[in-house]
Amino acid sequence: MTATAPREEQLWSRCAGCATLLYRKRLRRNLDVCPECGVHARLGAPDRVRQLVDPGSFQPLPDRLADLDPIDFVDVLPYPHRLTAARAGTGLTEAVLCGTAAMGGHPAVLAVMDFRFLGGSLGCAVGELITRAAERALDDRVPLVLVTASGGARMQEGALSLMQMATVSQAIAALREAGLLTVSVLTDPTYGGVAASFATNTDVVVAESGARMGFAGPRVIRQVTGRALPEGFQTADFLLRHGQVDMVVPRRSLRGRLVALLAAAQGGRRPVARPAVPRQQPAPPAGVGTVAQNPVDGPTSEPGSTDADPWATVRLARHPGRPTTLDYLEHAFDGFVELHGDRLGGDCPAVVGGVARLDGRSVMVIGHQKGHTTAELVARNFGMASPAGHRKALRLARLAARLGLPVITLVDTPGADPGVGAEEQGQAAAIAENILALTVLPTPVLAVITGEGGSGGALALAVADRVLMLEHAVYSVISPEGCAAILWPDRSAAPQAARALRLTAPDLHRLGVVDDIVPEPPGAAHADPEAVARTLRDAVLGALLPLLDVPAATLVRRRRQRFRRFGAARAGLRAGAR
The missing domain is CATH 3.90.226.10 (2-enoyl-CoA Hydratase; Chain A, domain 1)
Incomplete structure (x- = not known):
């Protein structure tokens, strides 16, 4: 949907799919899905949470981390300036909103990404917050629900952002070992390092109608191959046909499907011994001029x-x-x-x-x-x-x-x-x-x-x-x-x-x-x-x-x-x- 005024002040929105001019309140009642053509508009993380969880049940997890610019990255703007603008524009601290909640009375931990914040990119803070959410799910012995919307890893943090793919994945592995359900909900768009890690290595992968997901984006694929892309390439229905998701669900039905999955996980759970591997806190750093320590051989x-x-x-x-x-x-x-x-x-x-x-x-x-x-x-x-x-x-x-x-x-x-x-x-x-x-x-x-x-x-x-x-x-x-x-x-x-x-x-x-x-x-x-x-x-x-x-x-x-x-x-x- 397109408009010129701030979203909360809009009276009318034009559908990006069919160009119909829609009354904003009617669109919101329809969960930001065009009633004429069914196009699902992108949602910010707070709106997504409101649609999914039981009223009043969401309790945010702490998200205040030290500001960081780990590689002093500067392109046409210094990285800290981009972070400041993203925070002002979204009202969020980072590109993910994490918390505990209930859906249909079933407890869960949620991590909901927001594409408005630097394209939902995966950086050190986002990886840390999602990992802490997974660790909270492990501590509380409840399912973890991830809602993804991302262009991939955050370039401005270099290889450290790449490492977050492994950091979050091993937190998912710990939940697997504990017999706890993990669910990812793919929303539009989900690409790159997020798609190639926690978005697709959960127990159940749900795609919202109209979502696109892939490792490489369409523009990159066209540039590399020089070929036109197939009809509906990388869309939710394409992913379902190629066996890459469990189901494609329209937004109006998404909460109900998640409630059913959480109910099945709670009803079938048997006591499972906690993993022998204890949760580890980040180790102290090796600063410049010091000798980096290896845990095995010094x-x-x-x-x-x-x-x-x-x-x-x-x-x-x-x-x-x-x-x-x-x-x-x-x-x-x-x-x-x-x-x-x-x-x-x-x-x-x-x-x-x-x-x-x-x-x-x-x-x-x-x-x-x-x-x-x-x-x-x-x-x-x-x-x-x-x-x-x-x-x-x-x-x-x-x-x-x-x-x-x-x-x-x-x-x-x-x-x-x-x-x-x-x-x-x-x-x-x-x-x-x-x-x-x-x-x-x-x-x-x-x-x-x-x-x-x-x-x-x-x-x-x-x-x-x-x-x-x-x-x-x-x-x-x-x-x-x-x-x-x-x-x-x-x-x-x-x-x-x-x-x-x-x-x-x-x-x-x-x-x-x-x-x-x-x-x-x-x-x-x-x-x-x-x-x-x-x-x-x-x-x-x-x-x-x-x-x-x-x-x-x-x-x-x-x-x-x-x-x-x-x-x-x-x-x-x-x-x-x-």
Whole structure:
């Protein structure tokens, strides 16, 4: 619906679907659904809560967190100015409203996102608030209902916003373990990091009529593929036809469906023992000039020079001569036996994996595979994994856990496959399931960012006990070109965006996203692939050996601690230390 006056002062609204001029009070009585064509207007979080919960039952959870700008991000406006404007325009503290409530008399915890607040983007504060909501549901032993409306992770907080996908996912995993129902309600729009994490890894996924959901947005898909999109692409009915949601529900029926789900969860619940893993509070930060502590093997080394231009580092990370996963398997590992297929109908060439030997020990190695020539890059889809690739990786990781093998992942991808076919096959849900499953995998997991670490496609293989990063690799919530296209006047600002995103190894080491930096030979990895393979082998062994004797339950607990610390309090403390 479109109008010029503030929403609360409007007398008339024009439907965005059929252009009918509608009396505002009539529209509100119809829950902001056009009575002529059925188009569902977007709702702010307070309106959504009023429509769903029993009158007077909503009790907001505390949402006052320290203001933070963890990477000092500036595009055409400083990030704090954007936050101030969003708060003034919405009356909200952040892009999510959380609280306890009842629906049909059944207790639940709600986390309702608001697209008006910076596009409902997932940042450290939003991740922290949703995680606290999930922890409150666990404490109260009641279901968690998530209402999503988001364009994805918040670029202005760099890789720390990417980490929130894992932080919230492991909170969902704890509710699964406790036998508590989780429900997500997809509203228009739900994309990116939110779609590829908690929006699709709940027990039940409900789509409101007219909602759109996907990992990549339509504009990106059209730009990448050069193809027109199918009729109704990524809409609720499209998602239902492709098996990605449990139901599509018009707004007028949404409360009733949620009440029925909560009633079923309450009626069928039996006493379940609380998880053995205790809830962890964010750990204290390691400030600049201190030594970051690892929970297993003590301090890591402080990185060297940070003088390199980030845009130059991006170009080195993308160099076609840079060693690939298969190159490392040839020179750093022994006896590699490749395993193929996701067992559901596909074998993605952008992901390779199988058993290998490392210093006489059997390991499972999984990695993105690009190539060096144009033909190889095209055949491997430039290292961009399809849903089949993510499901193959997960199948091999679970096999490793059953066999008692540690998992080593080599991450080098510009991002997940953004094609039409990938969306039809459930790209967002495939990434979400990988992230959730790796948070609880009962075997050591070690990730190495070897080239490009692009967004959720990288994180799908990088939820690990230890994360290493090659000296000239990059790891980011979005590509510099993509960030520039959204926040700057044009894509030519990509070098500025690269600097603002803090995507280099030294930056990410200071932020605690990576544990150690693997040096490269003079001229970078492509100048001497065999030398960097030897260095990587030694670094992997040094990081992996202390993990091998740690009990599985302790590994999982520490892995959860690692990602829980990326909440708003942690990020704010790190920013203050810098």
